[in-house]
Amino acid sequence: MERWTLREFEAAARERLDPAHYDYFAGGAGDEITVRANEAAFARLGLLPRVLRGAAKLQTGVTLLGSRAAMPVLVAPTAFHRLADPEGERATARAAAAAETIMIVSMASTVAVGDVAAAAPGAELWFQLYLQPDESFTETVVRRAEAAGCRALVVTADSPVHGRRERDLRNGFLDLPEHLCCENMRDGDRVRPIVMSPELSWRHLDRLREMTSLPIVVKGVAHPEDARIALDHGISAIMVSNHGGRQLDTVPAAVDLLPDIVAAVGGAVPVLLDGGVRRGTDVLKALALGAAAVAVGRPVIWGLAAGGERGVASVLALLRAEVEQALTLCGCACLADLDAGMVRRPC
Ligand SMILES: Cc1cc2nc3c(=O)[nH]c(=O)nc-3n(C[C@H](O)[C@H](O)[C@H](O)COP(=O)(O)O)c2cc1C
Ligand SMILES: CCCCC(=O)C(=O)O
Numbered sequence: 001m002e003r004w005t006l007r008e009f010e011a012a013a014r015e016r017l018d019p020a021h022y023d024y025f026a027g028g029a030g031d032e033i034t035v036r037a038n039e040a041a042f043a044r045l046g047l048l049p050r051v052l053r054g055a056a057k058l059q060t061g062v063t064l065l066g067s068r069a070a071m072p073v074l075v076a077p078t079a080f081h082r083l084a085d086p087e088g089e090r091a092t093a094r095a096a097a098a099a100e101t102i103m104i105v106s107m108a109s110t111v112a113v114g115d116v117a118a119a120a121p122g123a124e125l126w127f128q129l130y131l132q133p134d135e136s137f138t139e140t141v142v143r144r145a146e147a148a149g150c151r152a153l154v155v156t157a158d159s160p161v162h163g164r165r166e167r168d169l170r171n172g173f174l175d176l177p178e179h180l181c182c183e184n185m186r187d188g189d190r191v192r193p194i195v196m197s198p199e200l201s202w203r204h205l206d207r208l209r210e211m212t213s214l215p216i217v218v219k220g221v222a223h224p225e226d227a228r229i230a231l232d233h234g235i236s237a238i239m240v241s242n243h244g245g246r247q248l249d250t251v252p253a254a255v256d257l258l259p260d261i262v263a264a265v266g267g268a269v270p271v272l273l274d275g276g277v278r279r280g281t282d283v284l285k286a287l288a289l290g291a292a293a294v295a296v297g298r299p300v301i302w303g304l305a306a307g308g309e310r311g312v313a314s315v316l317a318l319l320r321a322e323v324e325q326a327l328t329l330c331g332c333a334c335l336a337d338l339d340a341g342m343v344r345r346p347c
Contacts, residue, residue: 003314035246038244038254048341050331062293074104076274084304085305092300097124102126129145154219163247220239224260225264
């Protein structure tokens with residue numbers, strides 16, 4: 001069945017998934033105010049198209065930290081893909097490679113990062129990391145990501161503790177089923193838990209900086225002051241994110257956080273964004289407000305659950321087609337033609 005919107009992919013995924021797994025993927029923290037705000041904020045912003053600008057030949061590619069993507073939409077790191085499809089992250093990576101975009105592999109992937117890379121030749125992979133209090137194990141995981149050919153590390157900073165996910169509490173979904181595990185966490189004959197620790201600080205990030213020559217992206221920045229501090233720690237990009245509303249509830253919508261962070265960064269490094277991107281027009285709004293690219297989390301999971309590799313490929317192709325059409329309708333030939341003056345609030 002042909003699906004015309006990301007919303008239809010979500011409906012198809014919901015039909016196929018175990019209800020507790022659907023809730024894990026869809027849900028967020030607390031009252032899910034931030035989950036809803038992420039999408040609603042995009043809907044409230046209006047686009048002011050320019051006309052008669054002779055913008056015939058479209059160009060939607062971006063280069064980020066040396067990685068090339070054919071569109072400014074990346075695959076955000078999301079955990080547990082094998083709950084959605086038996087091939088799990090292998091399928092996602094193949095679809096990302098076919099779409100010529102970057103996949104950020106989660107540290108909590110259910111296929112080891114080396115196996116993800118092996119399954120998807122040509123895929124541009126970055127690796128998401130939760131810094132572990134045991135720094136020697138962080139290093140072990142970093143070496144696995146490097147050996148797999150990942151081109152950047154994305155350090156998730158918004159998780160000093162797991163968010164309060166009430167759907168999961170109600171469903172008793174607290175861990176993966178027996179046959180699955182976080183494969184990157186293997187340590188000899190055991191699998192370590194991913195530790196979220198409030199004791200982590202910029203000092204740990206400095207040590208990571210010494211540990212690897214890969215570019216480091218800090219993900220989960222909401223406060224402009226933290227964006228400024230990040231610059232002092234040699235990071236290569238900032239990802240504005242509230243973790244899709246899954247960590248601290250009532251953090252403002254990601255796109256509403258963006259302008260202040262772009263101003264604080266002042267062009268020193270690229271600013272990325274995730275949270276609530278569901279339409280090509282959402283992508284354009286984020287880019288017009290200064291993001292270098294965006295990433296999508298749940299839409300990829302919906303594609304994977306609805307149709308495996310082909311489902312993810314369809315989701316990414318749909319987003320690309322929407323970006324191209326909206327860009328043309330805005331009178332732009334390339335992403336750099338977008339500027340903040342083309343976004344009006346409220347719609
Ligand atoms: C099911 C699920 C699992 C996630 N797992 C991770 C993760 O392992 N690491 C991480 O940094 N972010 C994780 N995230 C957050 C995403 O990277 C991203 O910030 C968020 O999904 C963006 O919002 P969106 O789903 O509205 O696109 C997860 C999100 C979801 C929905
Ligand atoms: C330990 C896995 C964490 C996955 C995650 O970040 C999420 O569910 O949002």
